[in-house]
Amino acid sequence: MAKLTVKDVELKGKKVLVRVDFNVPVKDGVITNDNRINAALPTIKYILENGGRAILFSHLGRVKEEADKAGKSLAPVAKALGEKLGKDVVFTGTTRGAELEEAINALADGEILLVENTRFEDIDGKKESKNDPELGKYWASLGDGIFVNDAFGTAHRAHASNVGISANVEKAVAGFLLENEIAYIQEAVEAPERPFVAILGGSKVSDKIGVIENLLTKADKVIVGGGMAYTFFKAQGYEIGNSLVEDDKLDLAKALLEKANGKLILPVDSKEANAFADYTEVKDTEDQNVDPGFLGLDAGPKTIAEFGKELAGAKTVVWNGPVGVFENPDFQAGTIGVMDAIVAQPGVKSIIGGGDSAAAAINLGYAEKFSWISTGGGASMELLEGKALPGLTALTDK
Structure with a gap:
C-alpha cells in the first residue's frame, strides 16, 4: 500500500x-x-x-x-x-x-x-x-x-x-x-492469482455498468445473476414474463455481451413465482424463458450447477450482489449454491464486496468461510469499477 x-x-x-x-x-x-x-x-x-x-x-x-x-x-x-x-x-x-x-x-x-x-x-x-x-x-x-x-x-x-x-x-x-480492505479488494482486481472469476448480482444493470466493463478487462470470467440477468435475457430475445427489467438498458446489455467475447456468463434457468409476495405457485423454468404471468426470483438448479462448473479451479473470486431474493427461504438456493461453489475451491482467495452479499453470507452462516467480507458496499463497488477513493487519495503518501 x-x-x-x-x-x-x-x-x-x-x-x-x-x-x-x-x-x-x-x-x-x-x-x-x-x-x-x-x-x-x-x-x-x-x-x-x-x-x-x-x-x-x-x-x-x-x-x-x-x-x-x-x-x-x-x-x-x-x-x-x-x-x-x-x-x-x-x-x-x-x-x-x-x-x-x-x-x-x-x-x-x-x-x-x-x-x-x-x-x-x-x-x-x-x-x-x-x-x-x-x-x-x-x-x-x-x-x-x-x-x-x-x-x-x-x-x-x-x-x-x-x-x-x-x-x-x-x-x-x-x-x-x-x-486490509484495499489489500484484499484492489489487489485482488489488479494483481489476482488466476483463474480470476467475478460474480455480480443485484437488481439493476445500471448499478453495475462500470463494474462489469472494468472487470471484463481484468477477470477471466464474469458471472451475472440476480434481477439484472433478465435485462440481458430480454436483450437476447427471451421471454421474461413479469421479471424485473430495465428497458432503457437493453442496447447496453447487447453491447456488453458483444464486448465480453464469451467471458460474460449468464443463468440458464430460473426459479419463478406467480407473484413477488403472496405467490401461490413456485417452479423451475426449463431454460432462460420465464412463463407469462410469472417472474424470476432466483437461479434455477441448472444455473446453480453451471455456475459451479464455471467456478471450478478459481484461485481468486470477487462476489458482489446475491443471485436471488435470498431474504426469502424459497429463493435463496441460488445464493447458497454460489457460496458453496466459491468456498469449495482449494486455496481460493474469496472476497465479498459488502452490501447485500455480505448480509447474505453473514445471515446464512457463511461469514467465516470467506477470506474477506468488505464493510463498505459503495466503496467496494467503486474499487471494483477502478475508481480512486477520495478518502484514500487524501492520505499521506509513503
Whole structure:
C-alpha cells in the first residue's frame, strides 16, 4: 500500500483523530448488528495500547433536518464500545464547542472519546457531507496533527470528517481495516492469482455498468445473476414474463455481451413465482424463458450447477450482489449454491464486496468461510469499477 498506515506514526501522548464507521443499525436504543464496531477494534486498541488519546468520528444514518436526529445519536455506540474495550468511552453528545474541547483536552494517554454523529452538522448546509472547509479545519484542530482513517465504508465520499480533516493535519494515515480492505479488494482486481472469476448480482444493470466493463478487462470470467440477468435475457430475445427489467438498458446489455467475447456468463434457468409476495405457485423454468404471468426470483438448479462448473479451479473470486431474493427461504438456493461453489475451491482467495452479499453470507452462516467480507458496499463497488477513493487519495503518501 502506497499510503502511510497507523504503524508509521508516533502515537504516545498524542491526541489522535480517528474516522471510524459506526453506522450501525439501532432500534429503540439497542444496536442490532455490531459488526462495524468489531471491525474498528484492532485500530482503536493499537492506538490506545501505544499511548495515544483516541478521538473518534463517525456518522450514523442520514440527517437533513432537526427531526432526523431522533434515534441517530451515537450514545448507544459509545456504551457498546466501552463494554467491548473494557474501559470508559467519553461522550459529550456534541460535534463542536467548549464542552467537547475541554473533554478532549482532559484525556490521558490510553483514553478514548467519541464525538457525536458527524451528520448532525448537515442540518445547517450539509457541512459534513459537502466537506465544508471550516468544519474540516476545526475538527483537525482538536488533535495533534495525526489523523487515522479506518472508515472504508465512507472512503468513496469526500466529507469533512475524512478528506476535510486529512487536508489540515501533518499526517493522515490508514487504519488496519482500511489497509486490509484495499489489500484484499484492489489487489485482488489488479494483481489476482488466476483463474480470476467475478460474480455480480443485484437488481439493476445500471448499478453495475462500470463494474462489469472494468472487470471484463481484468477477470477471466464474469458471472451475472440476480434481477439484472433478465435485462440481458430480454436483450437476447427471451421471454421474461413479469421479471424485473430495465428497458432503457437493453442496447447496453447487447453491447456488453458483444464486448465480453464469451467471458460474460449468464443463468440458464430460473426459479419463478406467480407473484413477488403472496405467490401461490413456485417452479423451475426449463431454460432462460420465464412463463407469462410469472417472474424470476432466483437461479434455477441448472444455473446453480453451471455456475459451479464455471467456478471450478478459481484461485481468486470477487462476489458482489446475491443471485436471488435470498431474504426469502424459497429463493435463496441460488445464493447458497454460489457460496458453496466459491468456498469449495482449494486455496481460493474469496472476497465479498459488502452490501447485500455480505448480509447474505453473514445471515446464512457463511461469514467465516470467506477470506474477506468488505464493510463498505459503495466503496467496494467503486474499487471494483477502478475508481480512486477520495478518502484514500487524501492520505499521506509513503
